[in-house]
Amino acid sequence: RQMPPTQFFGRMLGDTSSEEGSLEMQAGDVESILGLAIARNMPQRMLRWHYRSKHESLIAVSNREFYDNQLYVVPSPERSGELGVKWRFVETGRFLKGRNEIEANVVAEAIIRHARECPQWTLGVAAFSVTQRDAILESLAKLRRSNLELDSFFDPNAADPFFVKNLENVQGDERDAIFVSVGYGPGEDGKVSLNFGPVSATGGERRLNVLMTRAKRVLQIFSSMHAEDIDLTRATGRGPAVFREYLRFAEKGGEFDAARGGRSSDRFADVVARQLEERGYSVVKQVGLAGLYVDLAIIDPDNSSRYLMGIIVDGETWSSARSARDRNRTTDGVLQSQGWMIHHLWSLDWFRRPTEQLQKLVETIEAACNGRSAPKEARLASTVSDVSRQSGTPDPFSTSLEAENEKKPGGRKRATQEK
Incomplete structure (x- = not known):
């Protein structure tokens, strides 16, 4: 989608005509080598990763008008500013x-x-x-x-x-x-x-x-x-x-609409967002313009023009990645290069120990608020402990954990009361 070559030098040199029907004329009718290749029905592959823009708005119109919203645009942790x-x-x-x-x-x-x-x-x-x-x-x-x-x-x-x-x-x-x-x-x-x-x-x-x-x-x-x-x-x-x-x-x-409060279709992300909102955090779902999204983003309580942290869950977006490298390396790498602090939540961990996982998430958010980095767990998502949920207890994917969390108060509400 770049600019076509100018005919300025061709006009200056008088070299704009050739014999009708010649091979040179057929190639000259096409404005670029890319156009000539397409005219010859050569295989095509679109380069979809957009690397330049540090903010989605810089590519939003071009992505819609020229690339059919097919570019992978890395979201920015800056909401405005x-x-x-x-x-x-x-x-x-x-x-x-x-x-x-x-x-x-x-x-x-x-x-x-x-x-x-x-x-x-x-x-x-x-x-x-x-x-x-x-x-x-x-x-x-x-x-x-x-x-x-x-x-x-x-x-x-x-x-x-x-x-x-x-x-x-x-x-x-x-x-x-x-x-x-x-x-x-x-x-x-x-x-x-x-x-x-x-x-x-x-x-x-x-x-x-x-x-x-x-x-x-x-x-x-x-x-x-x-x-x-x-x-x-x-x-x-x-x-x-x-x-x-x-x-x-x-x-x-x-x-642009896509990165301002878009609704997530992932049930796990919806449950986590609701739990965080009940504890006083401002959460935005599906932050991004096209191709690459942050499932949940926490708005910085001290600076509403930026996101404090992004949360990636192993839901529909995560599982739709074409390879493990895209899920576990590429996504994190490009988001961190834009300045994101990323935290991963695994659904199986949440299902087996919802209160513990929520408390760890709140501690991570509070550490980010205080300018500290939360300690990383060494284990992988696949090495969860065999702690089963007792029969008759609430489903952590559908109900509030407020009653259970009364035993372990935390979050912005508790921090505010302490202050």
């Missing part, structure tokens, strides 16, 4: 003579602010047009002359140097933070033109896909227009339609 898609509306911005000077000034000021406040994060800026790119560079040059102490941030010899590019030149780049300057907006008459340059051309939607997936941590969109300004009855092609979806998503703050 500084990561993800951000929206910056430039109310006074005007698109005049092919550029938006006011928006360019706002972007340049944001660049200086980033260099001063977040120099540890690499930054790239992408504009929808060459003229808007030049306007940003001109405004930035003026600001840099009065902020010489920030010159080290703009060092062109850095490992991942700062850049300002136009949409068609950004493929292959990635940075911690990406600022996108739309540029287009109301003209002198207050109306928005529906000609969005390369976005309106054939393949414009793929240019957008490349542009909007360059960020690893933060994608901030600067725009002088709203999604509703794009009238799809007048704008033709898929590019403007996808552009409108990106703007709408950003305006909503990068919110």
Whole structure:
């Protein structure tokens, strides 16, 4: 789903024609080697793991619009805050003579602010047009002359140097933070033109896909227009339609339904969630966007913008993994690389010793709240002790353990009372 190659050099050299019906013409009609392979009915396999984004919102629209929600997107322990898609509306911005000077000034000021406040994060800026790119560079040059102490941030010899590019030149780049300057907006008459340059051309939607997936941590969109300004009855092609979806998503703050309180169909996870909620914890089920989910996530009681810990159970999602490596190594590895603290619950352990397992889980959560790591058990799930549940006792998968737990008080309620 990358950008198609440009015909610029072919036009310059006059090398755009060939003999009709020749093999060269047949290959030349296809825009890429991938397209040629597909035309020859070669076997296909999709690379489904998305590795770049540190927050699901950065890939949410592209996953829906271009990949049919088939990507495996690693959920982030950050519920909100500084990561993800951000929206910056430039109310006074005007698109005049092919550029938006006011928006360019706002972007340049944001660049200086980033260099001063977040120099540890690499930054790239992408504009929808060459003229808007030049306007940003001109405004930035003026600001840099009065902020010489920030010159080290703009060092062109850095490992991942700062850049300002136009949409068609950004493929292959990635940075911690990406600022996108739309540029287009109301003209002198207050109306928005529906000609969005390369976005309106054939393949414009793929240019957008490349542009909007360059960020690893933060994608901030600067725009002088709203999604509703794009009238799809007048704008033709898929590019403007996808552009409108990106703007709408950003305006909503990068919110997506799949990772905000989705219902779990796993009975074991539902029981555990209910037990934790009865003890005062805030629990979110099925956290994730696509492909990879955390069964239960505990919201940090001291910082509601992040998850304190994730809980993986051996339920339907766990058992549907294609291999033991995917279940026990890959999932944990990628989640921990995103900053998750993961705790595993085994259903057989819970069934045989529900009170003990719940108490251990509460202790693990409390240890995480206090900034400590709970001790790990050496045994595997398959080496549970032979402690049978007595006949006539409650089913730990369907009833509350509150009565039994009165003998062993614990959880946030007890901790709060002690305080």
